[in-house]
Amino acid sequence: MAQNLHIHKNDTAFVVSGAFRKKQGKVLKVFPDTQRVIIENVNIIKRATRPSQKNPQGGVVQKEGSIRASNVKVICPKCNKPTRIGHKHVKDATSGKKKTMRTCKQCDEMF
Numbered sequence: 001m002a003q004n005l006h007i008h009k010n011d012t013a014f015v016v017s018g019a020f021r022k023k024q025g026k027v028l029k030v031f032p033d034t035q036r037v038i039i040e041n042v043n044i045i046k047r048a049t050r051p052s053q054k055n056p057q058g059g060v061v062q063k064e065g066s067i068r069a070s071n072v073k074v075i076c077p078k079c080n081k082p083t084r085i086g087h088k089h090v091k092d093a094t095s096g097k098k099k100t101m102r103t104c105k106q107c108d109e110m111f
Contacts, residue, residue: 005032005069006085006102012075013039014082018067024075024082028064036066043067076104077111 007013007027014024025040043065051058073082084105092099101110 003032005030007037007069007072007074013072014075015042016071016073018071035069037069037072038064038066076107076109078109079104079107081106
């Protein structure tokens with residue numbers, strides 16, 4: 001069963017541990033089933049491809065590979081530091097429904 005991850009698509013992420021430690025980039029794709037994320041310019045892998053209509057030349061293609069979501073922290077837009085994520089329940093002013101917002105554990109900014 002898929003779980004909600006602390007990191008979402010288009011977040012700016014910082015790699016905390018592993019071979020790509022201290023690198024950061026934009027989150028391109030999230031895989032909640034396998035608990036993995038793809039981050040821009042992190043874990044570049046080379047893939048040999050056959051010639052096709054899309055790529056008639058074929059050859060070696062470089063693309064981003066996935067890394068474990070537990071090795072990644074979100075960079076807070078306000079304090080610009082890697083941080084843990086908290087959650088707050090906020091009542092929406094227009095519809096009156098309760099909404100869960102993500103918060104920075106350091107500066108308490110909602111995003």
